[in-house]
Amino acid sequence: MDQTLYEASHAGNMLLLSRRNTNGGGGQRDVCFLNKTCFAELRNQGGFTPMHIASANGYLDIVKENLCRFGAAVCHLRGGKRDLTPLHCAAICGRVEILKEIISACPESLEDVTLSGETAFHLAAKNNRVEAIHVLVELTVDSPMITVDMKRKILNMKNVTGNSVLHVAITERRHEVVRCLVGSGVTELNDVNECGLTALDLVLRLPKISKSSYAEDKKAEDVLRSGGALRGRDLAAVNWLYMPSKAEARRSGLRKRVTRLGQLSIVY
Numbered sequence: 001m002d003q004t005l006y007e008a009s010h011a012g013n014m015l016l017l018s019r020r021n022t023n024g025g026g027g028q029r030d031v032c033f034l035n036k037t038c039f040a041e042l043r044n045q046g047g048f049t050p051m052h053i054a055s056a057n058g059y060l061d062i063v064k065e066n067l068c069r070f071g072a073a074v075c076h077l078r079g080g081k082r083d084l085t086p087l088h089c090a091a092i093c094g095r096v097e098i099l100k101e102i103i104s105a106c107p108e109s110l111e112d113v114t115l116s117g118e119t120a121f122h123l124a125a126k127n128n129r130v131e132a133i134h135v136l137v138e139l140t141v142d143s144p145m146i147t148v149d150m151k152r153k154i155l156n157m158k159n160v161t162g163n164s165v166l167h168v169a170i171t172e173r174r175h176e177v178v179r180c181l182v183g184s185g186v187t188e189l190n191d192v193n194e195c196g197l198t199a200l201d202l203v204l205r206l207p208k209i210s211k212s213s214y215a216e217d218k219k220a221e222d223v224l225r226s227g228g229a230l231r232g233r234d235l236a237a238v239n240w241l242y243m244p245s246k247a248e249a250r251r252s253g254l255r256k257r258v259t260r261l262g263q264l265s266i267v268y
Contacts, residue, residue, distance in 0.1 A: 040070040041077060048079040048089075055086035055102070058095040067105050075106035083115045091120035091136070094129035103139045107146055110136075110154050117159035125169045130176045137184045152186045162194035170202045173213070175220045182227045189229040200229040 043049055051074045054062035063086070066074050075086055082088075087109045090098035099120070102109055113119055124132040140151055158164050166187055169177040178199075181187040190198050197205075203221050208214050 040066060040074050043079065046080055048084075049074070049077050049086075051075075051077060051086045052079040052084065052089050055095060055098045056089040056093050058090075058093065058098055060097050060101060063098055063101055067101070072106035072109075075102050075109040076112060081115075085109060085112045087112065087120045088114060088118075088123055091124040091129060091132055092127050094124070094127070094132045096131055096135045099132060099135050100139065103136075103143075107143060110140060110146075111157075113157070113159075117157075119154070119157050119165065121155065121157075121165040122159055122163075122168055125165050125174050125177050126172055128172070128174055128177075130174070130180075133177045133180055137180055141184055141186060148186075152188070155181070155184060155186050156188045156191060158191075158193070162192075164188070164191055164193075166191075166199050167193050167197075167202060170199055170206070170220065173206065173216070175216050175223075178220050179223055182223050189224060189227050190235055192232055192235070196232050198230060198232050198235065200224050200231050204231070 040051065041049060044053070048056075051063065051066045054066065078085060079089075084092075087099065087102045089095075090102065110120065114123070118126075121133065121136055124136060137155070140146060140154055143151075146154070156164050156166075159168075163171070164187075166178065166181050166189070169175075169181060182189065189200075192198055200221065203217060203224060206213075206217050208217075
């Protein structure tokens with residue numbers, strides 16, 4: 001029975017799911033087995049479930065069937081050596097309709113990361129899936145089910161090397177992705193990676209391969225600067241300028257203590 005669903009996942013053919021039922025002889029038993037959650041977790045030799053396979057291939061009907069039968073839990077299933085989820089597979093392959101379906105059913109899947117700490121955003125950017133990035137950003141920013149704080153968290157999550165999706169997009173020269181992220185309004189432009197480098201630092205360090213690549217890099221730099229991006233060394237200066245004096249810090253601390261004590265006094 002498991003082979004039938006794998007065949008259906010590869011072929012994108014929902015009729016295969018009921019093939020044994022129509023052939024008679026134990027069909028009812030097979031249908032009951034299909035509805036068991038444990039069946040959704042059966043894996044091929046690569047460690048992937050039917051949901052992973054269908055998501056990677058863009059078979060929307062199979063994905064919908066998995067969600068209908070097994071619920072949103074299938075969106076969090078891990079597969080392969082990299083611990084990919086179905087959403088990750090869809091992002092890697094640029095399957096935008098699958099992204100929409102999974103995120104609609106399970107917005108929390110946006111927080112899932114691979115063994116390398118990569119989100120669906122990281123994976124789409126690395127594989128230059130521009131349309132997928134646009135869809136991911138749009139679904140995240142516009143979703144009423146995701147709080148503002150969570151939107152910021154998702155779009156600025158870092159992988160194991162401390163790189164956000166913006167850092168990855170710049171390093172990989174995915175400049176259309178950079179423009180999309182900057183335009184989202186929730187991407188942190190001045191986050192630093194493990195090396196203390198901001199997005200602007202990274203774009204300025206890109207090797208000059210050709211005149212055309214240099215021109216595109218310059219456009220990306222302009223987009224970042226227009227959004228308020230700074231170099232890492234400039235961030236320290238900005239933080240120093242806004243650092244409160246000891247007197248201000250003491251007053252601030254006193255105000256907090258007064259508030260906690262519930263007194264009506266106002267301290268200036």
